[in-house]
Amino acid sequence: MDAIIVNATALKSGGGLTILRQFIGALPEDGNEYVAFIHRSVTVSDAGKNLRIIRTDVTAPHKRIWWDVAGLKRWLKKNSIRPVAAISLQNTGFRVPGKCPGYIYYHQPLPLYINRWSLLKKTERTTWFYKNIYPLYIRLFLNSRTEIFVQLTFLKEAFSARFRFPEEKIHVVFPEVNIPAVKNVYNCPVDNNCxxxxxxxxxxxxxxxxxxxxxxxxxxxxxxxxxxxxxxxxxxxxxxxxxxxxxxxxxxxxxxxxxxxxxxxxxxxxxxxxxxxxxxxxxxxxxxxxxxxxxxxxxxxxxxxxxxxxxxxxxxxxxxxxxxxxxxxxTKGTKFVAYKSVRRDSWEEFFSVIESRLQKPGRNGVIS
Structure with a gap:
């Protein structure tokens, strides 16, 4: 079976989980089959017929490395699935059998900023890791078949500079932002005199x-x-x-x-x-x-x-x-004209880039 492989095993809360759910909700029924690996705690309600979901738990650092480097590749071979594209929604790539295009949705800012952190300060150890060690893991999966998606133009420029990665292979897709109507659900006292x-x-x-x-x-x-x-x-x-x-x-x-x-x-x-x-x-x-x-x-x-x-x-x-x-x-009480940013459909643009790179059968059934 040929399929587009999606790796999202680390996305189980916050903005990462939002990205995963938006991705699944926007998945086109475009004739492609998708196999997505997600964390076992995550529930999704709008998966399309062309999406097969595999739940796993490889969030521990050693398990994550094993899965990205060898585990996912081994699973695909065992289940006779040939990847035609590999999509990571969690900042780093992963290895699959054969050579196919790879796409990384990148949303981790810490390696891209110039700020420095100290390993000796307890409050800065995590940020130090993401600034100094995590980029090594990101580099591990970058190659000539990789393309990157980021949310803003400044991130495109910063990623290119940090990883010496060609800007023409980095796509800016502003995320989908849905702001629902305000509900009177909260009982927090707010003093209007303050x-x-x-x-x-x-x-x-x-x-x-x-x-x-x-x-x-x-x-x-x-x-x-x-x-x-x-x-x-x-x-x-x-x-x-x-x-x-x-x-x-x-x-x-x-x-x-x-x-x-x-x-x-x-x-x-x-x-x-x-x-x-x-x-x-x-x-x-x-x-x-x-x-x-x-x-x-x-x-x-x-x-x-x-x-x-x-x-x-x-x-x-x-x-x-x-x-x-x-x-x-x-100037308390001043309000401005409500802002509505005009953005293109980011997920449509995302899938359009991937579709344009897929190899298609030619007239004689030969892959072109």
Whole structure:
């Protein structure tokens, strides 16, 4: 049996799982057969008739390496499946029998940024690994038959520079972004007399929570009004200041519906992260017409092109963040025209590239 092989065994949560589910939902019934390897915990509800799903658990580092290098290839041989293309949705390639085109959907930003990390600092060991060791694994599977898909133009340029990979073999496919209607599902008190700032964030050091803490501490004694900062992380381990005129609200992880609800209640989004592939909250906040304070970096400029409500700030300068927050205290309640980015159908473009590379039978049944 001939088939397009899809490797997505590591995608079981977060943005990676979203990519997998969108991929399956967009899979065309184009005459090709697909075999997708996914994590055993993942459920999918809209798989097409031309998709065979194989569930496995190879997420442990040693199992992941074995699977990518030899295990998947062995499984295909055992089951008499001949790959006509190999698609990885999880940043690194994998080996298959024979020589066929390989495609990697790349969405890991850490190797592409210039920031340095220390192996000696507990909070930076994971980022150090992705910056210094993970690229070696990425390189292992790059060859003349490989093509790359990334979400933004700056990632295309950065990937090409980092891995000395030809830009003409890197495709930019802006991800599908669906923003559902806001539901009244959350019961979080929001004081309309305060300036309410929102940062939907995880706990990584590069999310740069500390710059907001320092900025708010520096203006605590001269507020135009009290300020509340809502964060979607737990307080444990964070060094927040004890302030008179600022309230920190640590919400912990929230459902997407609850995040959207908060966009409808707060005054502004603050987003000082200095490492991102996309920054989905930027699109969601812009769609709500919110003022946005964001790091002055390429990802933000590209995502928020033409949005009038964004202010770009040096992610290392807490005084600039403080000044911008003071301006928001004066202009509280300002809204901008809701932003709708005009993008092509990214998955249609993705599958179009792959289809154009597939070998097709000629008139005499000969593969051309």
């Amino acid at each position: 300036l309410n700032l929102f940062y939907p964030v995880s706990g990584e050091v590069y999310k740069n929570h500390d710059i907001l803490f320092r900025a708010l501490a520096s203006i605590d004694d001269r507020p135009e009004r009290k300020t509340a900062l809502y964060l979607t992380i737990d307080e444990k381990g964070l060094k927040k200041p004890d302030l008179k005129n600022v309230t920190f609200v640590f919400l912990g992880p929230l459902s997407h519906d609850n995040v959207l609800w908060l966009y409808s209640k707060v005054d502004a989004l603050v987003f000082p992260s200095y490492i991102e592939t996309l920054g989905l909250p930027l699109i969601e906040a812009a769609a709500a017409g919110l003022p946005i304070l964001v790091s002055d970096l390429p990802y933000a400029h590209e995502v928020l092109t033409d949005y009038s409500g964004a202010e770009y700030i040096d992610y290392k300068d807490h005084t600039k963040w403080a000044e911008a927050i003071l301006r928001l205290q004066v």
